[in-house]
Amino acid sequence: MTSTVPMQVHFHGMLGRFALDVAFTAPAHGITALFGPSGCGKTSVLRCVAGLQRLDGRFALAGEVWQDERQFRPPHRRPIGYVFQEASLFPHLSVRANLLYGHRRTVGRGVTETIRLDEVVELLGLGRMLDRSPRHLSGGERQRVAVGRALLSQPRLLLMDEPLAALDRFSKEEILPYLERLHDTLSVPVLLVSHDITEVERLADHLVLLRAGRVEASGKLAELQADPKLPVARLPEAGVTLKAQVEGFDAEYDLTMLALPGGRLQVPGVFGEAGTTQRIRITASDVSLARHPDDGSTILNVLPARIVAAEKLNHAQIMAVMALGEAGEGDRVLARVTRKSWDLLGLAPGELVYARVKGVALM
Numbered sequence: 001m002t003s004t005v006p007m008q009v010h011f012h013g014m015l016g017r018f019a020l021d022v023a024f025t026a027p028a029h030g031i032t033a034l035f036g037p038s039g040c041g042k043t044s045v046l047r048c049v050a051g052l053q054r055l056d057g058r059f060a061l062a063g064e065v066w067q068d069e070r071q072f073r074p075p076h077r078r079p080i081g082y083v084f085q086e087a088s089l090f091p092h093l094s095v096r097a098n099l100l101y102g103h104r105r106t107v108g109r110g111v112t113e114t115i116r117l118d119e120v121v122e123l124l125g126l127g128r129m130l131d132r133s134p135r136h137l138s139g140g141e142r143q144r145v146a147v148g149r150a151l152l153s154q155p156r157l158l159l160m161d162e163p164l165a166a167l168d169r170f171s172k173e174e175i176l177p178y179l180e181r182l183h184d185t186l187s188v189p190v191l192l193v194s195h196d197i198t199e200v201e202r203l204a205d206h207l208v209l210l211r212a213g214r215v216e217a218s219g220k221l222a223e224l225q226a227d228p229k230l231p232v233a234r235l236p237e238a239g240v241t242l243k244a245q246v247e248g249f250d251a252e253y254d255l256t257m258l259a260l261p262g263g264r265l266q267v268p269g270v271f272g273e274a275g276t277t278q279r280i281r282i283t284a285s286d287v288s289l290a291r292h293p294d295d296g297s298t299i300l301n302v303l304p305a306r307i308v309a310a311e312k313l314n315h316a317q318i319m320a321v322m323a324l325g326e327a328g329e330g331d332r333v334l335a336r337v338t339r340k341s342w343d344l345l346g347l348a349p350g351e352l353v354y355a356r357v358k359g360v361a362l363m
């Protein structure tokens with residue numbers, strides 16, 4: 001059962017000369033990413049959650065307190081699965097035996113089985129490798145086994161510390177769809193540490209931005225992506241990740257019609273089934289703004305929107321935030337525009353514009 005009580009995370013204290021003082025709440029379901037530059041304290045937060053690092057504070061999951069001023073549950077009494085950068089599998093055991101390792105220690109000792117072996121094998125595509133030795137697996141395959149092993153220990157929380165960082169680009173692409181499926185299928189909440197924004201955007205629902213041991217911002221991924229005061233919205237590849245519903249298909253032109261709060265999009269190719277939800281990304285540099293909807297171009301997607309905010313990126317460029325829909329009732333998107341065109345069109349917050357979306361990426 002998915003809990004509606006948020007996860008409460010608060011740790012403060014010194015780690016050598018490094019001061020950590022983080023406090024945030026996150027949903028007790030879905031994937032929460034801890035994102036920030038190297039050395040900002042991401043791994044330390046995970047270690048505190050696991051009880052491997054003891055600092056003052058409080059941690060509660062679904063209303064169950066693991067740590068506060070009166071109590072501290074030792075690591076072995078915290079029902080967590082931990083996935084590290086490098087999968088530390090037992091080389092002398094088969095994949096099956098590796099998978100069942102944590103299972104035996106929990107289900108074998110009376111913990112209720114909510115995640116079964118066959119389920120994990122199916123979810124992570126491990127069927128063909130069960131009798132093989134981890135020595136003969138690729139990095140991506142090993143990491144899938146490590147995730148499976150962590151899940152079979154029946155965790156109430158999955159901690160993933162840079163699970164893709166050691167993989168090459170190809171292996172990363174191979175494993176990402178499995179992690180996405182995990183996200184869609186399982187109710188186990190995940191705390192994911194990453195310094196790769198594209199990974200975060202593909203997987204996370206909730207984002208916690210860390211800087212120098214503190215929380216810079218915490219909220220829904222789409223909200224933080226569209227806040228031009230935050231560093232994620234100022235990156236060259238800044239954009240928003242949105243959920244859109246497949247409305248139907250244009251068979252003549254091979255297009256998929258998507259609906260999202262405040263607008264509709266047509267995307268080349270036929271994918272998904274009508275009624276399903278797709279995750280899409282709209283990059284700020286792929287959006288331009290116009291005063292009028294129909295000035296004849298090849299761009300199919302022209303959406304009315306209200307300008308919500310604008311932030312100067314540098315002397316030449318502005319990051320504009322728009323809420324889709326004539327009344328600005330819909331999702332937020334970003335547009336990176338030159339300050340010159342902004343001035344020439346006389347744009348300002350509150351104005352109605354037409355966002356011309358050149359590209360929509362499916363995630």
Ligand SMILES: Nc1ncnc2c1ncn2[C@@H]1O[C@H](COP(=O)(O)OP(=O)(O)OP(=O)(O)O)[C@@H](O)[C@H]1O
Binds near residue numbers: 016045
């Ligand atoms: N037990 C400890 N004793 C002393 N210093 C520590 C300890 N644990 C962490 N630190 C320091 O705390 C800081 C934050 O480290 P942490 O590994 O949490 O950062 P990070 O954001 O995960 O970095 P990266 O992305 O490089 O892994 C670093 O300066 C690290 O050296």
